[in-house]
Amino acid sequence: MADLKGRDYIETNDLTQDELDLLLDTTTELKEKFHRGEPTQLLPHQTAFLLFFDKSTRTRNAFEAGMTQLGGHAHFLDADVTQISHGETPADTGKILASMGHGICIRHDLILDQGNRYMREMAQASDVPIINMQCDVDHPTQTLADLQTMRELFGTDLAGKKIAVSWAFAPSYAKPLSVPQGLITLMTRFGMHVTLAHPPGYNLVGRTLEAAKMNASASGGKFEIVDDMDAAFENADVVYPKSWGVYDLMLARQNATTKEEIGENQQACLSMNAKYKDWICDDRRMKLAKKSAVYMHCLPADRGSEVTDSVIDGPQSVVFPEAENRLHTAKAIMACTMRERPFS
Ligand SMILES: CC(=O)N[C@@H](CCCN)C(=O)O
Numbered sequence: 001m002a003d004l005k006g007r008d009y010i011e012t013n014d015l016t017q018d019e020l021d022l023l024l025d026t027t028t029e030l031k032e033k034f035h036r037g038e039p040t041q042l043l044p045h046q047t048a049f050l051l052f053f054d055k056s057t058r059t060r061n062a063f064e065a066g067m068t069q070l071g072g073h074a075h076f077l078d079a080d081v082t083q084i085s086h087g088e089t090p091a092d093t094g095k096i097l098a099s100m101g102h103g104i105c106i107r108h109d110l111i112l113d114q115g116n117r118y119m120r121e122m123a124q125a126s127d128v129p130i131i132n133m134q135c136d137v138d139h140p141t142q143t144l145a146d147l148q149t150m151r152e153l154f155g156t157d158l159a160g161k162k163i164a165v166s167w168a169f170a171p172s173y174a175k176p177l178s179v180p181q182g183l184i185t186l187m188t189r190f191g192m193h194v195t196l197a198h199p200p201g202y203n204l205v206g207r208t209l210e211a212a213k214m215n216a217s218a219s220g221g222k223f224e225i226v227d228d229m230d231a232a233f234e235n236a237d238v239v240y241p242k243s244w245g246v247y248d249l250m251l252a253r254q255n256a257t258t259k260e261e262i263g264e265n266q267q268a269c270l271s272m273n274a275k276y277k278d279w280i281c282d283d284r285r286m287k288l289a290k291k292s293a294v295y296m297h298c299l300p301a302d303r304g305s306e307v308t309d310s311v312i313d314g315p316q317s318v319v320f321p322e323a324e325n326r327l328h329t330a331k332a333i334m335a336c337t338m339r340e341r342p343f344s
């Protein structure tokens with residue numbers, strides 16, 4: 001029987017199918033108890049440290065409220081006001097926090113090739129679970145909530161259901177790749193037909209594409225990449241359009257040293273995005289998907305760019321139940337990694 005006690009949750013691909021099922025079943029149990037008003041104090045007197053290098057609304061509050069509901073305490077840490085900003089290493093920081101609490105949750109998503117590495121280095125050195133609240137590679141607490149939401153809508157057998165994970169226009173510089181990468185990696189585990197759509201140049205990182213291909217072939221699902229948002233939406237059960245950045249331009253920006261270089265890079269990103277302003281999820285595109293299709297987004301969404309108000313506020317949108325599921329999945333991940341299996 002699967003048991004995640006003491007384990008890290010850094011990428012969904014680190015877990016077996018049984019382990020993912022344990023997290024989903026625990027989520028359902030915790031959610032039902034929450035709605036019945038029953039206590040779920042599975043982690044009394046435990047502390048989870050929440051270390052944020054970047055901003056958050058949903059994730060921080062899901063983990064803080066979630067830990068209260070589990071009977072423990074979530075301690076918020078802004079990386080900028082810790083000694084990390086003076087160069088203290090992930091190994092040292094991890095050892096110290098592990099000696100004082102029971103789990104360390106980290107968001108470190110905006111710097112390519114750093115967030116995932118930071119979490120892996122801390123995990124090597126610390127003997128409490130490390131939970132990834134979004135890194136440069138994956139956003140596994142988001143995608144688990146997305147999977148939970150789909151299971152609630154379509155039943156636990158998602159085999160053959162089509163999800164369109166599409167790039168969408170945003171007037172901002174560059175959003176992380178972790179959400180689309182996490183989605184194609186996880187949804188292909190469940191036999192889903194995953195279509196990734198993006199304009200030329202907006203490629204995801206190779207190892208996540210490889211993982212999606214392998215997962216699809218192992219589960220009997222499908223994984224394809226197209227450069228046409230309409231084609232991706234055709235006959236979809238779920239549409240998940242969101243913006244992300246151009247990897248090479250994001251990397252160039254990280255390496256830029258002068259104000260001029262940064263300015264030029266930013267301009268290049270904005271003008272590249274602007275070529276694809278018509279990549280918006282609107283009522284016309286929703287009609288290409290199945291009548292029963294749902295619109296999903298991790299939020300925050302760029303209204304008027306990624307999606308029209310009529311779609312995100314319309315009858316096919318499930319973004320608010322999806323966001324609520326961040327709470328119940330966060331509790332399940334903490335409860336399953338910070339103690340033995342909670343419900344038999
Ligand atoms: C603006 C920004 O960094 N957005 C992030 C955070 C939202 C997490 N789902 C993103 O779109 O990936």
Ligand SMILES: NC(=O)OP(=O)(O)O
Pocket residue numbers: 055056057058059060134142298299300
């Ligand atoms: N979806 C998500 O991760 O939201 P936050 O950035 O607000 O945490």
